[in-house]
Amino acid sequence: MKQEEIPQSAAGQKTFCVFGVGEREFLLAAEEVREIVDISRIFPIPGAPDYIYGALPLRGKIIPAVDLSKIYPIEKPAFSNPKLLIVGVENENIGFLSETSPFFVTFDEDIMVDDLIDTKSFFDTYRIKNMGHGKN
Amino acid sequence: MGKIDKSELLEYFLAEAEDYLNVLSFGIPQLENAADRTPILEELFRAAHTLKGAAAIVKLSVTSRIAHSLEDILDAFKNKRLVVPKDTIELMLQMLDAIAQIVRDISSGKEEDDTVEGKFATRVQELLATLEEAAEVEAPAEAPAEAVEPKEALAEATVAVAEAVEVKEPPAEVVPAAGAAVEAAEPKKDEMEYSFGNFIRLDLRKIEDMFNLIGEVTILKNHMLKKSKDAGDLSEEVLFAGKRLMEEVNRFAERHAYSISDNTKFVDPLFSEFGELEFDRYDEQNIFSRKVQELTEDIAEAMKELMGFYETFQDDIKTLDRVVNSLRSDLSDSRMMDIGRLFQRFVRPVKEMAKEAGKKIEFHVSGQSTKIDRVIFEKLFDPLMHMIRNSIGHGIEGDEERAGKGKKREGTISLSARREGINIVIEIMDDGAGINTGRVLEEAIKQGLVSRDAKLSREEILSLIFLHGFSTAAATDMTSGRGVGMNAVRNQIANINGTVELTTETNRGTTFRIRVPSSMAITNVIVFTYSNIEFVIPASLIEEVIQYEPPDELSEEGAEASTINYRGTNILVKKVSEVFHAGGNGKGEKKENYVIVCSVSNKKLGLIVDDVFAQEEAIIKPVNRFLEGLSIYSGITISGDGKVRLVVNPLKIFEEEAGAVAISKPEVESEEGRRVLVVDDSLSVRKYLAAFFTARNLKVYSAANGAEALKELEQNDVDLIVADLEMPVMHGYELVSRVRAIEKLRHIPIIVLTSRSAGKHKEKALELGADEYMVKPFEERTMEDALRKYALLQTS
Numbered sequence: 001m002k003q004e005e006i007p008q009s010a011a012g013q014k015t016f017c018v019f020g021v022g023e024r025e026f027l028l029a030a031e032e033v034r035e036i037v038d039i040s041r042i043f044p045i046p047g048a049p050d051y052i053y054g055a056l057p058l059r060g061k062i063i064p065a066v067d068l069s070k071i072y073p074i075e076k077p078a079f080s081n082p083k084l085l086i087v088g089v090e091n092e093n094i095g096f097l098s099e100t101s102p103f104f105v106t107f108d109e110d111i112m113v114d115d116l117i118d119t120k121s122f123f124d125t126y127r128i129k130n131m132g133h134g135k136n
Numbered sequence: 137m138g139k140i141d142k143s144e145l146l147e148y149f150l151a152e153a154e155d156y157l158n159v160l161s162f163g164i165p166q167l168e169n170a171a172d173r174t175p176i177l178e179e180l181f182r183a184a185h186t187l188k189g190a191a192a193i194v195k196l197s198v199t200s201r202i203a204h205s206l207e208d209i210l211d212a213f214k215n216k217r218l219v220v221p222k223d224t225i226e227l228m229l230q231m232l233d234a235i236a237q238i239v240r241d242i243s244s245g246k247e248e249d250d251t252v253e254g255k256f257a258t259r260v261q262e263l264l265a266t267l268e269e270a271a272e273v274e275a276p277a278e279a280p281a282e283a284v285e286p287k288e289a290l291a292e293a294t295v296a297v298a299e300a301v302e303v304k305e306p307p308a309e310v311v312p313a314a315g316a317a318v319e320a321a322e323p324k325k326d327e328m329e330y331s332f333g334n335f336i337r338l339d340l341r342k343i344e345d346m347f348n349l350i351g352e353v354t355i356l357k358n359h360m361l362k363k364s365k366d367a368g369d370l371s372e373e374v375l376f377a378g379k380r381l382m383e384e385v386n387r388f389a390e391r392h393a394y395s396i397s398d399n400t401k402f403v404d405p406l407f408s409e410f411g412e413l414e415f416d417r418y419d420e421q422n423i424f425s426r427k428v429q430e431l432t433e434d435i436a437e438a439m440k441e442l443m444g445f446y447e448t449f450q451d452d453i454k455t456l457d458r459v460v461n462s463l464r465s466d467l468s469d470s471r472m473m474d475i476g477r478l479f480q481r482f483v484r485p486v487k488e489m490a491k492e493a494g495k496k497i498e499f500h501v502s503g504q505s506t507k508i509d510r511v512i513f514e515k516l517f518d519p520l521m522h523m524i525r526n527s528i529g530h531g532i533e534g535d536e537e538r539a540g541k542g543k544k545r546e547g548t549i550s551l552s553a554r555r556e557g558i559n560i561v562i563e564i565m566d567d568g569a570g571i572n573t574g575r576v577l578e579e580a581i582k583q584g585l586v587s588r589d590a591k592l593s594r595e596e597i598l599s600l601i602f603l604h605g606f607s608t609a610a611a612t613d614m615t616s617g618r619g620v621g622m623n624a625v626r627n628q629i630a631n632i633n634g635t636v637e638l639t640t641e642t643n644r645g646t647t648f649r650i651r652v653p654s655s656m657a658i659t660n661v662i663v664f665t666y667s668n669i670e671f672v673i674p675a676s677l678i679e680e681v682i683q684y685e686p687p688d689e690l691s692e693e694g695a696e697a698s699t700i701n702y703r704g705t706n707i708l709v710k711k712v713s714e715v716f717h718a719g720g721n722g723k724g725e726k727k728e729n730y731v732i733v734c735s736v737s738n739k740k741l742g743l744i745v746d747d748v749f750a751q752e753e754a755i756i757k758p759v760n761r762f763l764e765g766l767s768i769y770s771g772i773t774i775s776g777d778g779k780v781r782l783v784v785n786p787l788k789i790f791e792e793e794a795g796a797v798a799i800s801k802p803e804v805e806s807e808e809g810r811r812v813l814v815v816d817d818s819l820s821v822r823k824y825l826a827a828f829f830t831a832r833n834l835k836v837y838s839a840a841n842g843a844e845a846l847k848e849l850e851q852n853d854v855d856l857i858v859a860d861l862e863m864p865v866m867h868g869y870e871l872v873s874r875v876r877a878i879e880k881l882r883h884i885p886i887i888v889l890t891s892r893s894a895g896k897h898k899e900k901a902l903e904l905g906a907d908e909y910m911v912k913p914f915e916e917r918t919m920e921d922a923l924r925k926y927a928l929l930q931t932s
Contacts, residue, residue, distance in 0.1 A: 043780035044669060046716035047766055047820065050891060055760075055772070055780050062772045062780055064762050073894030092761045128765030 015106045016113060019085055019098035021067070022074035026096070027116045034086045034093060036102055039065070049128065053097055056084060065095045071126070089119040146242065149194045153239050155337065156190075157232060159183040160206075164228050167213075167220040177214040184210055187235070198250045199238050202231050205260045212267035224263060230256050340510070343471055350464050351658055351755035357453075357460050358753060359776025364453050371446055378439050385432045392425040468655050473513050475553045475560070476504025481517065482524055482551065489528045496535055496546040497528060503553035508560050509655045515632050516562070516652070519625040523564045523648050524549065531568030531646055541643055543567070559676055560654045567645040571638075573597045580606060598638060599739050602626045630787040631770065633659065633674040633756075635735055651676070659756050661773070663749040663781065664732060666712035670781045671745075672754060672773060677786055679733040679740060681748050686728065700742060702733060708790070709742035715768060715789050716819070734786040741790045756783050810928045811835040811852065815845040815859040815871065816889070821912070825858060825889075828919070832929055842866025846874060849881055856926055859906075861890040861897065869904055876905035885926045889914060 015030035042054035042065055051070035056063045065084055069077045077099050084095040085102055096117070107113065163180045170176055188203035206228060213220050234252040241249055479501045490497040508516075532538075532547030539545055549566045573594055580586045580600045592600075600606055601622045622636075629636050634652035653659060653676045661672035662681065682702070699706040709731055731742040756771035763769075770785035812834050814825045819840075826836040837852055839845035841863040848854075857875065861868035868888060875881045887908040888901045898909045908922050923929035 045763065045766070045769075045782065046666075046669060047768055048763065049818075052763070055763075057774045057778055057780050062757070062760055062774070064760055070891055073892070073897075090761065094760070094762045123762065127762050 012109055013106050014109050014111075015104050016116070017085060017102050017104055019083070019096065019102040020100035021069050021072075021098065022077040024068075024072060024074050025115060026068060027113055028085060028087060028096070028119065029116070030104055032087050032089065032119050033102075034088045037084050037086065039082050039084050039097075049126075051126065052128075053079075056095060058086070058093075061093065063093050063095045065097050066126070067097050087119050089123045092123075094119075094123065145194050149190050149196075150239060150243050151337070152190050153187060153199075153235075156183040156187040157236055157239070160187075160232050161229070164225055164232065168222060168225055173220070174214065174217075177210055181207060181210040181214055196238065196242065196248050198248050198253055199235050202235050202253060205264070206231050208264055209260070209267065212264070212270075216267070216270055218267075218270060227256060227259055227263065231260070338470075340471075343467065346467055347471070347658075348755065350460070350467055353460055354464060354658060354753055355755070355774070355776045357457060360453055361457060362776065364450055367446065368450065371443060375439060375443065378436060382432050382436055385428050389425045389429045392421050464658065468509070468658075469507070471510045471655075472507035473510050474504055475506045475508045475513065475562070476501070478508075478513055478516060478520070479504055479551050479553075482521065485521065486524060486528065486549065489525060493528055494534065495528065495532055497532055498546050498548045500548060500550035501552070502550065506553040506555055506560060507654065508553075508652075512560075512632050512634075512652050512654075515628065516650075519628045519636075519650070520551070520562070520564065522622075522625050524551070527564060527566040527568065527646070531566040531570075533569050537569075543643075555654065556651070558653060558655075558660060559651050562650040562652070563647055564650075565645060565647045570642045570644055570646055571598065571601070571640040572642070573640075576600055595739070598640065601638075602636075626787070630785065633676055633770070635677060637735075658753050660751050661754045661756075661783070662732065663752055663775075664730070664745040665747045665749075666745050668746075670775065670779055671712075671784050672752075672781050673732060673734070673743075673784050673786060674756070675751055677734050677736075679735045682731050682733060682742075684728050684731045684744055700731060702731075702740060702742065705740075707733065707740045707742055709744055710789060711744045712746075714819070715743075732786075734790075736787050736790055739790075741786065743784075743786065743789065754781070809833050809835045810856070811837065811854045812856045812858060812928065813845060813848055813852075813854040814838045815840075815842065815857065815863070815868070817841055817860060817863040821860070828916070832920070832923065834923075834928060840864075842868065842871030842874070845871055849875070849878075849884075854884060856923070856928055857884055857886045858889050859886060861888060861892055861901065869900060872901060872904045872906050887919075887922055 016027040017030050017033045017036075018025055018027055020026070037056075037058065039056060042056050044054050045052055045064070048064075049070075051067050053065045053067040056065055063084070063086055067077075067079075068074065079097060079099055081099075083098045083100075083102060085098055086093050086095045160180055160183050163176050163183070166176055167173055167180075184203050184207040188200050188207055191197075191200035191203055209224070209228060212218070213224075234255065237252055238248050241247070483499060483501075486497060486499045527549050532549070533541070533543075535545040535547075538547065544567075547566065547568060549564070551562070551564055553560060553562045555561075577586070577592065577597050577600070580597075580603070581588050583606065585600060585603055585606060586592070602625075603623060606621055606623065626636055629650055629652065632652055634650055636651075637649045638646060639649070640646040653674070660675040662675055662678055663670055663672050665671070684700075698709055700709050701707075711728060727746040728744045729746060730748045731744050732748065733740055733742050735741075754773040754775075756773050758764075759766065759769055759772055768785055768788045769782045770788075771783040773781045773783060775781055812825075812829045814822050814829070814836060815838070816822050816825070817840050822838045822840070826838060829836045837848050837854060839848050842859075843866040845857070845859065846866075849857075857871075859868045859871055868890070872886055872888070875884060875886060885907045886905065887910060888906040889910045889912060890897065890901075891912045892898075893911045901909055907926075910918060910922075920929060
């Protein structure tokens with residue numbers, strides 16, 4: 001697993017990390033991306049919803065890897081040489097699978113970008129809530 | 137009776153006193169030179185104040201008195217903003233030494249020496265009197281200017297204070313204030329450092345960090361141990377092969393190292409004069425044979441060395457193993473606390489609660505010196521409190537009632553702890569009325585937790601009180617009445633990998649038995665596999681691992697929970713595949729070899745798994761919060777070779793079955809209601825939907841795929857089908873088109889509930905005849921609207 005340099009945004013500008021799943025591209029605010037790693041092996045989590053591709057051990061912690069193709073309408077991606085973008089959110093780390101090598105782009109702050117993942121609301125929406133024992 | 141242990145309190149006082157004395161002994165000399173004395177005075181005042189209080193509690197009256205005087209002196213200097221004269225500083229240090237002397241005496245088991253006070257008592261009193269009279273000094277901004285002021289302020293003071301005049305430091309030296317002062321104090325540090333006993337205070341998080349590191353080392357060490365064993369096996373194989381090679385080579389060499397050449401062979405003209413036996417001649421074969429022999433010998437020699445090395449290496453690893461283990465247990469001990477300290481916390485509440493309830497209760501505590509991990513210690517308070525409250529409120533009878541039963545008027549509750557192997561067993565025993573199983577059953581039936589015609593054993597009835605939903609308001613008089621039932625207690629204990637059981641006898645009382653691991657950081661776990669995925673279960677929850685012999689007559693269909701015979705009784709078993717409802721180990725490929733028998737609140741339950749590996753040590757980490765809703769897992773560990781292993785929580789796996797065998801499925805209840813068929817390959821989705829629909833008074837049938845759904849539809853009439861698209865065996869599209877093709881099913885509305893949100897998935901589903909298309913996770917309101925649309929729900 002290698003670590004890549006994550007650029008800092010200059011004043012008045014905002015940097016995003018662009019990654020791809022299938023035919024779609026998604027953006028993450030660069031400052032939320034902790035690191036980008038190559039995936040050597042990933043472990044399944046039986047019982048988890050299908051958008052959780054598996055879990056990856058990283059320096060003694062376990063990072064769940066999210067497959068966005070199970071959340072957004074995307075043709076089944078190949079994930080032949082996937083990368084994992086590790087994002088810090090709510091004091092936890094979660095990872096997004098990417099089929100492409102992520103790259104960084106910088107825009108002026110006032111430009112609105114599409115396909116930006118709001119990690120906080122993503123976390124709240126897709127965090128597993130009380131599954132596995134059928135009680136609600 | 138939970139009496140306060142004085143020697144234990146003294147120990148804490150000693151540790152604490154050391155801290156405060158050190159604060160004072162570093163701070164007081166600083167008063168001489170510091171530019172801004174107020175913060176120092178405040179800190180010193182606080183230290184003296186706390187020391188006074190702490191000493192008073194352990195009844196060290198002399199110490200407390202001296203600390204009190206010290207506090208007064210510091211307070212006066214603080215409030216009146218006076219410069220602290222040099223000899224006052226010395227006086228204070230003397231007082232400090234006196235306290236230190238007493239503390240030292242105490243720590244070596246002697247009594248408080250009340251003569252020490254005499255040395256300075258008068259001077260202290262004089263000083264205090266002077267200070268009382270001294271006028272308040274205007275707050276000077278800087279120290280140098282201030283240095284002159286007190287001359288007038290304390291002009292008429294006693295000798296002690298008058299000498300303040302001598303405090304005339306040249307301003308240049310005063311400016312670098314704190315730093316200089318500390319430096320000035322530095323050389324004295326040795327003589328001023330107070331240390332009694334062998335205590336230091338340590339941030340718990342530091343220990344936590346060390347624990348994590350030790351844990352990583354342990355895992356690595358275990359990995360090395362395993363690898364070294366593998367290497368041992370390998371080297372034995374190599375050695376054996378090497379021996380055979382040597383034999384072969386030697387045999388070959390014997391035959392071919394020399395050869396008598398036959399007549400036809402080419403003869404070197406140089407040797408032509410020598411006869412056959414007069415000079416050795418070597419042909420290619422001879423040379424090769426010799427070379428091979430030499431090489432083999434070299435290799436054998438190297439092998440020997442390697443074996444020697446390996447043996448030393450193995451010894452080293454074994455030593456490392458021992459050292460790491462003892463390091464770990466030492467560190468583990470540092471986190472251990474006497475459970476007595478936890479028990480003590482209940483003494484007062486018990487008194488108060490007994491008074492409130494108008495009952496007379498004796499509270500006995502035993503096994504206080506049992507050591508327990510601090511983490512577990514903290515987490516035991518709530519569940520224990522809950523159970524004690526239960527015992528007082530509902531276990532112990534009123535004294536009239538007790539007298540009527542011929543019992544002692546005073547009820548008894550005892551709390552005990554003992555060690556059992558790697559576990560700590562805590563018992564809460566009362567001599568009250570016992571739990572009335574008849575009423576428990578009645579209540580459970582009333583609450584719909586169990587069906588009326590269920591035949592339950594006494595044990596099974598008792599385990600009902602641990603069920604979710606039991607013992608709420610309706611059960612007030614029997615159990616808690618505080619809204620949090622025994623279910624919460626069981627869950628809290630399960631979170632620390634513990635179990636709770638109970639035994640009860642009418643009019644004799646009830647005993648709750650809690651079993652928790654004595655340490656949390658490193659847990660013994662059993663590793664098992666299912667479908668080549670590795671999982672672990674904490675060993676403390678496992679009763680036994682036995683071979684699994686599948687019963688012949690067991691039909692695969694619908695056998696969600698079956699039983700096996702375990703030590704004469706039938707216990708419930710579940711396959712891991714049922715838990716996750718994942719494929720992988722489907723029919724035909726029979727790998728289910730073992731049953732892990734777990735003990736879950738009074739019941740033994742079995743988990744059928746593929747393979748079980750030996751016990752291992754693991755550090756269990758909490759599940760990432762993104763996944764924490766997956767409550768079948770209580771944590772995650774990483775194996776020595778870097779594999780993620782999920783920690784299975786047997787309690788959650790058997791949540792539904794943990795209560796009783798005959799828990800009625802909600803379906804049976806509303807016979808007349810409207811019916812829904814839920815088709816989804818995910819068990820959790822099915823369970824979730826079943827709960828959702830049952831809560832809305834609908835009867836639920838479920839199926840894991842299209843084929844099962846069609847079978848259900850053959851046998852039962854339904855009013856609505858909720859189906860997933862992607863399922864094994866028969867997918868949702870096929871199900872929809874088949875249902876639409878069958879005359880008697882054609883009218884049933886179908887809601888497709890899928891995680892696919894693409895337009896074309898939707899188009900296809902609607903085209904085939906689905907009525908609604910919903911994307912997971914669905915909004916409850918959307919589903920309710922749909923139910924209303926198809927008249928399965930009354931319009932609200």
